[in-house]
Each structure stands twice: as structure tokens, then as C-alpha cells.
Amino acid sequence: MGKKAFVSIALTSLLVFPVSYQQVYANESNSEAFKNLVEQREEKSLKKDAVDSTAIEKLEETLKTKRFSKANASRSSTSNDYLVEKEFNDDFDYANTLSYSKPTIGQLLPLFDVDFYKIKVPQDGALLVGGATSSESIYLMFAAVEKDWKKSGKLEYLGSEFDVNTEVQVYQAKAGTYYVPVIDEDMTWDYYYDDNTPEDLYSIVTAFVDNVKPGKPTINKVDNNDVKVTGKAEANSTVTVKRGTTVLKSVKATSAGTFSAAIAVQKAGTKLAVTAKDSAGNISSAATATVIDVIAPIKPTINKVDSNDLKVTGKAEAGSTVTVKAGSTTLGSAVADTKGVYSVKIKAQKKGTTLTVTAKDKAGNVSSKATYVVVKH
Known part of the structure; x- marks a missing residue:
């Protein structure tokens, strides 16, 4: 986050942790974590439509308003409002578990301390990680990462939003378990400067937002x-x-x-x-x-046809193709007009010839047959 983005939490009292310098691997073995976190973390403005702004505001409000009691913390590693960091937690395999319902409070002591947390994303969606500190001595840096700093593409950093005293990072994540390493950024400077005391605290809080739309039905x-x-x-x-x-x-x-x-x-x-x-x-x-047309046209009507006629006329479904046959021989076809009137040209037929007329619509449905026996002129 750096000096330009110092974040703070208002604390009603000091929090005491059962942590000693001997309990933390605070040495140069954590330099790789510092390096990877610095490389992993990039400043990127969050697009407005990346995630519902209400979720970000809620996370920011949690970081601003939480109050902590020294008495509660000294008696238990949990309270009604928050969880407390548990050492050893300075590697992926020893990461503390974060909660979606409570923030976690931690210290970055001694020099070179790095704290690891893990969070399970239940399904594809947006993972939100918020951070804040209680002191200007801590320049909080954190990021969501895959285990062992792998980059498989399952976690995409969408950007951060800064409020007066908070930072919220947003990631598009596939379902799975991810990690949140936390460091004091002044440990990454050219000179090592450690002015942290047990009273200097940070808070990490997470949220999950289902922002993945269902697949097309x-x-x-x-x-x-x-x-x-x-x-x-x-x-x-x-x-x-x-x-x-x-x-x-x-x-x-x-x-x-x-x-x-x-x-x-x-x-x-x-x-x-x-x-x-x-x-x-x-x-x-x-x-x-x-919607598919599966309904056949109604049976056509046939006007009088005599042995001199060169056409067959009548009515059928508008726009349908009307076909006239004598037995299995097709005599002619025509399309009925918008009013359903048709006129099919034929050769003159002998008296007594049985004509059959059918109508076929654009969907290929064929009407039942209408028949007519040619009369003498």
C-alpha cells in the first residue's frame, strides 16, 4: 500500500498477543515472500462494474468501525467481533484461516515478519480482501495469491479501491483455496526500518460476491x-x-x-x-x-372444374403452395395470395377425372386432400 495509502483503525484499547520473537521465523528466509508479494502486488484502479459497490462499502465500514478490547483479547484468541492472528503463520503451510464473518487482527513483529492467511472461495466469483492498520508505523501490504506463488490464471486481480483509512482489493476467482500474505512495506525499502511495537496492529477482512452470471439456458x-x-x-x-x-x-x-x-x-x-x-x-x-409451425393448413376448397377448363381455382391457406394432381401426376402448383385465393394452370382434363388438391405451408405441413371430379363442359 505504501506511505501514500496509510490506513488506520480506531482502537479503544491495545491488543496483546501471546507472541515472542523466538516464536517467529523473523529472518532473511522471508525475503522471498517479500519479493514475491511486491512483484505480485500492482496498483490498479477498480472498474465501476467489476463488483457491486455495496459489498466494498460494507467491507470498508467493517474496517472503520470495529473496536477491540484488550481484556477480551488476553483471555481468548477470538471475540464476538474479530479473530486474532496465531503464530506460527509465516508460510503457506502454516497459514491461519480467514473468516468471511469476522476480521482478523495481527501484528508484524519482529523485523521481516510475514503473516500468511488462507481463504476458501466456495464458487466462481469475486474475492474481496480489505486491510487497515492502527499505526503509522505499519505500511500495510497484502495480496491474494495462489499457493507457492503459482499463477495458473484461477485468480485475476481486478484492482483496488482506497477510502480515507482503508484499502479493498478485488479479485475474480475460480472456486478454490487462496492465500493472503501480509507484510510491513517498509521492510522492502533499501534500508530496514522497524519501528513497530506490540501496540501496532493491522486488520484483514474478506468477503465473497457471486458476480458470475448463469450459463445461457x-x-x-x-x-x-x-x-x-x-x-x-x-x-x-x-x-x-x-x-x-x-x-x-x-x-x-x-x-x-x-x-x-x-x-x-x-x-x-x-x-x-x-x-x-x-x-x-x-x-x-x-x-x-x-415457435415452429406444426399445424397443417386447412383442406382447400375447389371451384367447379369442367372438361374445357385450363385452371383450377379455389381457396386455401394464405401463402401456402397449392398443388393439383390427377392420380399420381402433378398437373400444376401455385401460391395462394394473401386472401387465400389460388389459381393453378392445368391442361384440360377429361370428364370424370378425379382431381386432388393439397396446400403446403412454409413449414412443410401439408393439408388433407380435397377432391373434385371433372364435369362435362
Whole structure:
């Protein structure tokens, strides 16, 4: 954090830790931790939409308002308000466990002391780490890292936000366990300067925010006979089916991730959009489906046809393709107009010839056959 970002906590009294210089490996063996932490930590402004600002504000408020009692601390390593650092904790394998519900209070004594903490991220989301100190003697530096300083890409630093007395770092993290090493930054300067006393304290607090939107739902085939939309979405998410801006139905997906939303029958060609919203309010991108036409056109009507006629006329579904046959021989086809009127050119047919007429819509559904026997002119 450095001198320009000194942070402090208002303390009602001093905290005493059962830590001696002999209990801490405070020597040059921690120089690698200092080096790695300095390299790991970079100053980066946090984008406004990286995480809900309310979560950051809550963490900042926790760091500002917590008060600590010397009496409570001396009796127990925990209190109702906070946890206390436990030595040895100067390596990954000896890291203390951080809590999402309470901050942890620690010291950085003696010279070269480094404290390690670990935190479990329950699922993919944002890990927030906040820090503050009680004294100008500590220039607090901390960061979330993978074990043994590995960089597998599971943890992405999104940036920090500084308030008057606090710093909150935000990371995009995959589910897993991560570590928070803490040092006094003045130990990384060209000269070693240790003015810390047992009364100089720091606080580390963490939070998790589910900021990962559910995956896009899948939608099973929907036709113009269906009275429900089915498919798969994130387990227990709220699935909403829309037509344009109109909400047709919202239902909760099962624990197995399936959903079934009852809707009114929709016209063929209608576009439906389906989204899933998780319990944190994250909304998936929309999956879309077009209602399929599975309803065959009505049976066409046929006007009188005699042995001199060179066309067959009548009515069928508007826009459908009308086909006239004599037995298995196709005599002609034409598209019915917007009013459903058709006129199919044919060769003159003998009296008694049986004609069959069908209409096929754009979806390929074919009507039942209409028949007519050619009469004598």
C-alpha cells in the first residue's frame, strides 16, 4: 500500500498477543515472500462494474468501525467481533484461516515478519480482501495469491479501491483455496526500518460476491401447439420466458437444472427469449427459440372444374403452395395470395377425372386432400 495509502483503525484499547520473537521465523528466509508479494502486488484502479459497490462499502465500514478490547483479547484468541492472528503463520503451510464473518487482527513483529492467511472461495466469483492498520508505523501490504506463488490464471486481480483509512482489493476467482500474505512495506525499502511495537496492529477482512452470471439456458423445441416451454438452466435459478418485452412466465428451475414454464399457445414464427437469474441477481444472456409451425393448413376448397377448363381455382391457406394432381401426376402448383385465393394452370382434363388438391405451408405441413371430379363442359 505504501506511505501514500496509510490506513488506520480506531482502537479503544491495545491488543496483546501471546507472541515472542523466538516464536517467529523473523529472518532473511522471508525475503522471498517479500519479493514475491511486491512483484505480485500492482496498483490498479477498480472498474465501476467489476463488483457491486455495496459489498466494498460494507467491507470498508467493517474496517472503520470495529473496536477491540484488550481484556477480551488476553483471555481468548477470538471475540464476538474479530479473530486474532496465531503464530506460527509465516508460510503457506502454516497459514491461519480467514473468516468471511469476522476480521482478523495481527501484528508484524519482529523485523521481516510475514503473516500468511488462507481463504476458501466456495464458487466462481469475486474475492474481496480489505486491510487497515492502527499505526503509522505499519505500511500495510497484502495480496491474494495462489499457493507457492503459482499463477495458473484461477485468480485475476481486478484492482483496488482506497477510502480515507482503508484499502479493498478485488479479485475474480475460480472456486478454490487462496492465500493472503501480509507484510510491513517498509521492510522492502533499501534500508530496514522497524519501528513497530506490540501496540501496532493491522486488520484483514474478506468477503465473497457471486458476480458470475448463469450459463445461457437451453430450450427444447417449441411449436404452435405447445402450452409450455421446457429446457435446462442453472439449478434453482429463476427462469423467465419472454415474447419481446412481454413476460409470458417465470418459474424456478429444479435442483437438477430443468425447467417447465406454462404459456399460452404462440403463433408460428414467434420469437421467445429465455433467461436465468441466480439467487445473487446475476442474469444470464438470453437463449432464443422460434415457435415452429406444426399445424397443417386447412383442406382447400375447389371451384367447379369442367372438361374445357385450363385452371383450377379455389381457396386455401394464405401463402401456402397449392398443388393439383390427377392420380399420381402433378398437373400444376401455385401460391395462394394473401386472401387465400389460388389459381393453378392445368391442361384440360377429361370428364370424370378425379382431381386432388393439397396446400403446403412454409413449414412443410401439408393439408388433407380435397377432391373434385371433372364435369362435362
